[in-house]
Amino acid sequence: MLYFVGVIVLLVLDQITKHYAVSQLIGKGQVDFIPNLLGFRYTENTGAAFSILREKQLLLILLTSVVIVALIGYFIKAIRTDVHMVVRISYMMIIAGAVGNLIDRVRLNYVIDFLEFRFMSFPIFNIADVCVVVGVILLAIAALFLKYEF
Numbered sequence: 001m002l003y004f005v006g007v008i009v010l011l012v013l014d015q016i017t018k019h020y021a022v023s024q025l026i027g028k029g030q031v032d033f034i035p036n037l038l039g040f041r042y043t044e045n046t047g048a049a050f051s052i053l054r055e056k057q058l059l060l061i062l063l064t065s066v067v068i069v070a071l072i073g074y075f076i077k078a079i080r081t082d083v084h085m086v087v088r089i090s091y092m093m094i095i096a097g098a099v100g101n102l103i104d105r106v107r108l109n110y111v112i113d114f115l116e117f118r119f120m121s122f123p124i125f126n127i128a129d130v131c132v133v134v135g136v137i138l139l140a141i142a143a144l145f146l147k148y149e150f
Contacts, residue, residue: 003088003092010096021042025040029041037117039116040115041124044113047060061105064101064105068099071091089135094139095135098128100127101128115130
């Protein structure tokens with residue numbers, strides 16, 4: 001149950017920060033948070049990671065929905081079989097991030113991105129993206145070092 005609460009908390013954090021981006025960043029260009037390191041800039045992403053499949057919203061919605069359903073199945077199995085906490089946290093983060101961006105895609109037909117690294121050229125991203133990336137890294141660590149098998 002605790003892990004499902006974690007999904008909700010991360011999802012709410014993602015949606016609150018996106019609401020902030022809409023209310024505070026539209027039309028303001030770049031806003032420094034940590035100078036020369038991290039800033040905010042509002043963008044609307046109609047694609048997936050690195051803007052692949054741009055303007056293919058229906059396909060992205062369908063693919064994301066199928067992936068979320070599969071991940072929930074693995075998540076429930078991981079909780080029931082009491083696998084390592086790293087695996088459960090990874091699924092929690094990936095599901096929260098996928099659902100957060102799916103909500104945007106269904107509701108707005110694009111995903112709100114607003115976090116920007118200033119020290120390198122990198123796509124603008126959001127909290128949901130961070131959750132997915134960290135979750136995938138944790139899952140890879142579990143597979144490589146904890147011998148987790150899907």
